[in-house]
Amino acid sequence: MSGILRVCTAAGCAGCGGSALREQLGAVIAAATTGDPASGLALKGVGCLGPCGEGALLELESASGRRLFGGITPEGVAAVAASLANLSPGTDLGTWAPPAARPIDLEQPFFRLQKRLVLEHCGRIDPESLAEALAAGSYGQLRRVLQENRPEAVIEQVRRSGLRGRGGGGYPTGLKWATVARMPGPEKVVVCNADEGDPGAFMDRSVLEGDPHRLLEGMAIAAWAVGASRGFIYVRAEYPMAIAHLRTAIAQAEDQGLLGAAIAGSAFGFQLELRVGAGAFVCGEETALIHSIEGQRGVPRPRPPYPAEVGVFGLPTLINNVETFASVPPLLAIGAEAYAAIGTTNSGGTKVFSLTGDVRLAGVLEVPMGTPIATIVETMGGGAPDGHAIKAVQTGGPSGGCVPANRLDTPVDYESLQELGSIMGSGGMVVMDDSTSMVDVACFFMAFCREESCGKCIPCRSGTVQLHLLLQKHLAGEADAADLAQLESLCHMVKDTSLCGLGQSAPKPVLSTLRHFRGDYLALLRPEPEATPEPVP
Amino acid sequence: MSVRTLRIDGRDLAVPEGTTLLQAAREAGIAIPTLCHLEGLSPVAACRLCLVEIEGTDKLLPACITPASEGMVVQTATPRLQDIRRTVVELLFTEGNHVCAICVANGHCELQDLAVTTGMDHSRLPYRFPARRVDLSHPFFGLDHNRCILCTRCVRVCDEVEGAHVWDVGWRGEHCRIIAGLDEPWGAVDACTNCGKCVQVCPTGALFHKGDTTAEKHDEPAQLQALVHARHHQQWNP
Amino acid sequence: MSSGTGPSSSATSSRKVRLATVWLAGCSGCHMSFLDLDEWLLELAELAEIVYSPVGSDVKTYPEGVDVCLVEGGVANADNLELLHQVRTRTRVLISFGDCAITANIPGMRNMLHGADPVLRKAYLELADGSGQLPHAPGIVPELLERVLPVHELVPVELYLPGCPPSAARIRAALEPLLQGGWPELSGADLIRFG
Amino acid sequence: MATDHSIVSSREASSQPGSGAFPELEPVLRRQGHRPDGLIEVLNRAQELHGQLTPALLRHVAAALRLPLSRVQGTASFYHLFRFKPPAAHRCVVCTGTACHVKGADALLRALERELAPGGATEAAGAEAIELGTVRCVGTCGGAPLVVVDEQVWNHQTPASVLAGLRGLRR
Incomplete structure (x- = not known):
């Protein structure tokens, strides 16, 4: 018997049976492998597998392909484990049908219409293993750009890719990087805004929990490109698993010389620190975020001066959010032109959304910029359940607005949503049915x-x-x-x-x-x- | 020093580089209302009363921190700005308990004056009547939170001029209040030097001398400015 | 938001203006200030007929067809509220007269206790000498409202005359144009200052 | 100063700041280099260790980072997660994020407030041991409406199911 069992252990699934499932399946496999050293059965706890509303989730991968099962409840975990234990050694994992679990069609639009760049490894690798991240290609782009030693070329790539701030503002990322790079002074700072505070938004949590090394690589590339030697990740305290995975990942990367002094044998050094928030949505605002990193009340101040000029400790500071940094390694891997070609003229690349509310299939998904909202909420999400019709889709959280049902043909890009009086925001998408006031x-x-x-x-x-x-x-x-x-x-x-x-x-x-x-x-x-x-x- | 020429309310002005719009306007005799701003203390741009319109941008900018730039065309008193200022004053009146008739600062209160200049003869927004406290623990001074508008002048003067940092803003949002020490009674905070600067700069009757009764408090911001000037330039005007 | 402007025309000289004054929850200081109009009161009597007033008339019921009414005081109890609604339906120009009517002012300070019951308990039990007792006389003592409210939070108001009390000069500045068929423009520290 | 002797400075009641008063904070203070910008990290750790931020703790942190007391208190009180009271035996946090709101978190919260309030139906059963709170989205919206009880997420709750669960905790 061989194959890989992936249990989603992200916060959503962990709370509804995922943790127990991983534990009990682990025990079964441990017992099986002591009796059968040749067993090629591997169990992985992975980050978000996508359809969070269907949790707990279990993915089986064998020679005959991948299959996904959902709806596993804490009560059903024991039955799944028992069934695995009872499989005869010769059974193909591809024929096993776990009890108390609902098969989820991986060919349905929710999966088929996605374009996963940021989430490429999310749900595939064990987020607590640097070896798996490296095997999947992480830090390859960092090594490459350090070798090529042309920081301005990296900024130019980012500029040409059309990548814009994924935190909601949509400011051109390349332009921001160039501004900070141009600032004089020996010391600069790079900050990742991981204070994902919009209620109903959990895209960044999925990245932090599911593939933290992707973020670290993106930040290191940015630091090198703009000439920064210090960095902070400001993460909200409400995400304990994300904090734990980040701490592990930073320690691992420092251990392997991928963070800290003389990265990958180069002269480039980057000290990265984690700052845990203490419950303040306003700290998502960049000047408030700076104050909070400095250990002060998280109150904003007027801009200008912008953080690029006067940021953390008064130093020139580059602030991007999780998804923006995490977009950089894949962007460099496929090339600026290919990345820009994915999205629309004014909004290049892909965007991760968290889909919740009155929708059949809730979860995290990544689509090309410019995908119509209807495609996301109706085709991929399956529309409103229980015979209701969609009334509106809320985007952008407390800073955004509601897109009415008759405008769902609107493509998701910065300008189109703004025209409707909403904003792209960080990617929270809450569907509201016709019973909503x-x-x-x-x-x-x-x-x-x-x-x-x-x-x-x-x-x-x-x-x-x-x-x-x-x-x-x-x-x-x-x-x-x-x-x-x-x-x-x-x-x-x-x-x-x-x-x-x-x-x-x-x-x-x-x-x-x-x-x-x-x-x-x-x-x-x-x-x-x-x-x-x-x-x- | 280079010069910037600009136009405020139709008047052409030339000011040294680095001059704020507020300074430029005041020197030209154009009144822009302010509340959190006080010459001699760092600006915070929090009260939004000094917002002005600038040609070429939709954004309203605070005159107290916006430097005059070449060719700027500024409007300081359009009907839109006047309505905004009245609303700001209404928001301040309704979030506290401002009973002018029995206030120590009656007749010498910047908030009361602003109600007049903005034409606020009543509040279009409902009064909220929050339950707030009065701190009379200090031997010489009192703090009535009912009258506090959170301009933070006291916080800044104590930190920037006296150097004691007795005060800070505690809590958040509508629950914000000025705190002494670890949110203790003022009289229990050892850091206080009894200098009274906070009382002197308070625009309302929130901070007051204990002996004063209704309408007896007078604020004297000029004293602070003289002090700051003397310290920076080593020049005294006795 | 735009501030309300009242009806543009007032009574014509063909007949006297029907003027009323009403005293809700206030100290009557505004009415004292009204009496401070001294000799101008004689002129007022030429132009206006006082049809209802605690200081100028014995009429017990608020009449119909009032042209101008000065309302002093906040709205604190059931009687205040009932009278105010009568005033509103029977009056053309309602003037919020003094800080209590406009802001609830001193009577409104009880609102910081949030509710009528805590106020009664504080006044009649906690602060009582000896054995206190809550007042209870239905039909005689009007029930307190939960909160004392400014007049304009309950009914539309045409004109505001702030001050604690508004000075006689301020009252005259408001009334004189009304009696002459015009509309007063009140601004500046002399005419609209609180306190 | 304190010439008004009716005021008892809380300093007298607390331990003197300085090294040794809270040795368990030394590692985090050292890690932050005793720099003022480490304030929130230090407060987070202090609360983790002590369950709340007491005046003695705050004085110690202020002294260790060379900060005025009001700066430390002002900062600590700004953030929702810092607390100045001892925690109850159990903590029930109702998520009031968008998805939970759409699915009825409001009614859930109101019912729990009623039940757990002094005089509420469950007070006699020891409700003082349960602290009720709210959080704006824990980011696991699939289980809406949900509550977090003692760090455990309870998905798809009703007032009755939460109360039943809480009663189970007390036994």
Whole structure:
């Protein structure tokens, strides 16, 4: 009997049976191999396998191909393990049908329509093994660029690839790198923003948990290209497994001379430190992030100066998010032109999305930029369950907006989503069916921003509270037309006057639902009060 | 030093490089309201009252930190800006408990004055009536959180001028409040030198001398400016 | 947001303006300030008929067809609320008169205790000398509202006259144009300062 | 100063800062080079070891990093995950992320607040031993609505199922 068993041990699956499954299957295989030294059966705990809503997940790979099973519950784990133990030694793994598990068709659109570059190794390799990462090709691009010794050529490649910031802003990555590279001074810093805070977004978690070395390689390449010798990964404390895997990966890479001094035998040194957040969404904003790395309150400051000029410890600083850095090694591997050809003219490459909410198949997927939203939520995600229709798709979290059902043909690229009053954001995509009140959704996000406002500037600190109160008044059926007008004008005021991106975008979920679902608001208004007496003639 | 020429509210001005729009406007006698800004302390651009419109950009920029640049065309008092400023003042009034009639700073309060200059004869937003405390533990001074607008002038003056760093901002968002030491009673914080600079720069009646009663507090920002000037330039004007 | 502007025209000189003043939850200081108008009160009497007022009329029921009403005080109890709704439906120009009407001011300080019950307990039990007792006289003592509210949070208001109290000069600046068929423009520290 | 003798400085009640007061913090302090920018890392470790940030701990950290007390308190209180009270025996955190919200986290939270509040139906059964909290998305939205009880994720919950589970913890 030979083959590979992959158990998804990412946070989603681990919590619903994945950890137990790995443990018990491990015991079975250990027992089997002591009796049969020739057994080629291998068990791997891997990062995200994709359809998180179907967990726990088990993938079987044998000579006859790959098969995926889902829906394994904590109660069903023992039955799966027992069944494996009872297989006769000669059985082909390809014929084994684990009990208490549902086969998942790997040929369905969810898998078939993906283009996996960032997630290339995610779900394939053991994220805690550097050997597996190296075998899959990790650090190959870092070695190559160090050998070629032309940092400006790397920046030029990134520029030509059309890669743009995957954290939501969409700023051209090559341009950012070039700016930092041009800054004078002997010391520069590279920061990875892994403070994935949008509720409903977990793309970055999947990368951090499933293939941390890809991020480390991307950061090291960036550091070398811009001339930085220090780096920080700022990761949110809510991701304990990601933190653990990153710590392991950094230690392994330092051990093997892939981080630290004299990387891969070159003169290039890069000290990478992990900084764990302590629960503050606003730290995703880059100036707040800098303050937090410096051990201060995570409050933003006005820009300019931009971090590229004055960043961590006052040094020129390059800040990108997880997916942006993780896109660099595959981008260099396939070449800038091939990478740019994948996406649209203005948005090159692929984008990772986390798909959740009222959708049949929830999970993490990677598609070419420019893929229509409908393809993602309907064709790949299977649409809304239980006979419901999709009403809207929320993108960009608390800083984004809602795309109405009749605009789902919109391609996912930075400009198209902005035109609709939403944003690409970091990649959270929450599907809402026709039973959803969009006023409730807007109120939910406003409550979030109210809670996460840092409190420095008055429009955000106090404006989000007033907006939240107004939305609650609407939901309670106590608002009138004047309240609706006030809601709208206060939204614009907070958007136009807040100090940082959190406050400036906090009204977006309201403005976008007002634009596309005004009827939801109007339906909640109470009738106009009696008019005041007419002026006496 | 090179010169920048720009136009503010239709008036052509020439200012030295590095001058902020606020300085340029004030020197030309154009009033832009401010609250967190205080000459002599580092700018934080938090109150957003000094936002101005600049031709060629949709973004409103804070005059207190935006340097004048060549050819800039600035508007400081459009109807849009005036409405924004009134709303800012309403947001400040409604998030605290500002009862002018019984306030120690009545008649000498920058927030009260701003209500007048922005034409705020009532708040279009509802009052929130938060439950806040009063700290009377210090032998000479008091801190009434009801009247605090979180301009952080006290935090900055204590850190930047006195060097004691008794104050900081604690907590977050709507729960933000000025804290002394480990969020202790002010009187229990050893770091305080009793210098009273924080009281002097407070724009409202939040920080006050214990002996003062209604309408008796006067703030004297000029004292701070004289102090900072003397320290930097070693020049005294007795 | 735009501030409300009231009806543009007022009463004509063909008949006297029907003027009322109302006292809700306030200290009556605004009304005292009204009386400070002194000799101008005589002029006022030429132009206006006081149809309802705690300081100028014995009428017990708020009448119909009032042209202008000065409302002093916040809205603190069930009686205040009932009277305010009467005022609103029977009055053309409602003026929020003084800081209590506009901000809830001093009566509104009880709102920091969040609710009528905590206020009553604090006042009648915790701070009582000896054995305190909660007031309970239905039909005689009006029930407290949960919060004291400014007038404009409950009904539309045409004009705001801040001050604690607004000075006699300020009151005159608001009333005089109204009595002459115009509309007052109130701005500047003399006319709209709180406190 | 403290000329007002009615105020008891909490310093008197706490251990003196300096080396040796909290030797278990030495490794992280050394790793951070006693630099101010290590403040959050040090606080994270301190809370991990002590379950909360006490005034004594905060004074020690401030002294070790040469920071004013209000800076340390201001920073610690900014972040949701730092706490200044001892933790209860059990902690039940309701996820209020988008996916959980869409699937009814609000009703779940309200029901638990009611049940676990003083005077609530389950108070007599020892609810004070359970601390209720919220988190904005743990990033495992497939199990919505979910709660995290003592670091364990409970997927697809209802008020009844959570309460049943919590009752099980108490026994």
